[in-house]
């Protein structure tokens with residue numbers, strides 16, 4: 176087989192080579208298969224903790240969750256909890272959520288605002304830079320016991336494109352050396368102007384990579400989510416791979432799958448897309464082929480009128496999902512109206528469980544005619560004013576998370592896939608080029624596991 180094997184054309188063949196929309200150069204990851212063991216072995220899981228989770232830059236949360244000095248949230252990963260906060264100079268700080276005195280968890284709530292962190296066990300206090308401000312009855316410590324006042328142990332923290340990343344490795348390279356997306360890629364979406372309107376953490380019966388793999392391809396849409404075929408072009412999805420295990424799919428929306436027999440009529444799916452964009456489907460004179468670009472033009476005009484600053488986005492970004500993989504465990508569904516930050520978090524002890532942590536970000540627009548798009552799937556009554564941060568909801572194992580039809584379909588599927596992967600009869604996945612992002616992700620993971628990163 177030739178090294179340059181491509182089965183599909185770019186979504187926009189006219190895109191200049193240096194644009195964010197252009198197809199990235201093909202990377203040949205071969206045709207081999209990975210060992211199924213990585214999806215269920217406890218030993219693999221333990222090595223992942225040492226080689227991956229404690230070495231890689233990880234998305235701790237969106238930057239919009241911290242507004243003022245003293246605002247903080249915790250990021251839970253494996254058995255660790257990390258406090259992310261803003262110090263008095265509005266600079267990001269991150270610490271292990273542990274008191275150096277006797278190891279108590281310093282912060283017990285998920286988020287809040289405080290001038291200092293006070294331990295609930297013996298009331299030691301730490302400022303927002305992690306310096307110890309106060310030791311209760313300090314005179315009762317012999318000088319050798321606390322030669323210097325102990326600080327909170329810091330974790331590297333950096334911001335990029337409206338997201339906060341942490342790294343537990345003391346010798347971590349700067350984020351820029353591990354961040355694979357081109358400059359301006361995330362920034363164009365102005366995530367910093369968005370607010371968290373929903374945050375659900377649910378526990379699923381599969382390995383976290385079984386989750387990543389399923390969300391990194393649209394090859395399964397026709398079978399698992401057949402209802403999407405009148406509004407998503409699965410087969411025409413553009414697949415791009417970036418350095419450091421990052422990747423992207425451009426999924427054309429408001430466009431039928433070529434699997435649909437009727438390619439011409441504006442069916443209820445497309446009518447829904449028109450009306451969600453603010454257009455009147457009854458009055459629409461085009462056909463199925465023109466819907467996507469007409470929606471783009473309509474949204475463009477409206478965004479210009481409202482001064483939303485979408486001029487840095489190409490037309491395709493106004494309709495399509497740029498589903499973007501941030502190595503190792505994140506996919507962000509990017510849209511100018513909002514974004515879906517999906518994190519596949521490892522379970523602390525069980526390789527066949529993971530937490531699907533999904534944050535819905537929404538950009539509030541101060542205009543009466545603006546309404547939150549229905550396709551964002553927010554429950555009735557969701558506060559989208561941007562004034563309140565949604566509470567983190569936790570859905571325990573075995574309870575259907577109620578995340579909308581598509582995600583419900585995935586959450587039913589994945590535990591079944593996990594059981595099959597575990598079978599003695601399964602010899603590792605066979606990936607197509609529609610699943611190139613999976614090869615790319617696992618190749619990067621192997622670099623970490625082999626100690627090469």
Ligand code: FES
Nearest residue numbers: 274276277294297
């Ligand atoms: S454990 Fe925190 S003050 Fe004692």
Ligand SMILES: [Fe+2]
Nearest residue numbers: 389399400585
């Ligand atoms: Fe799915």
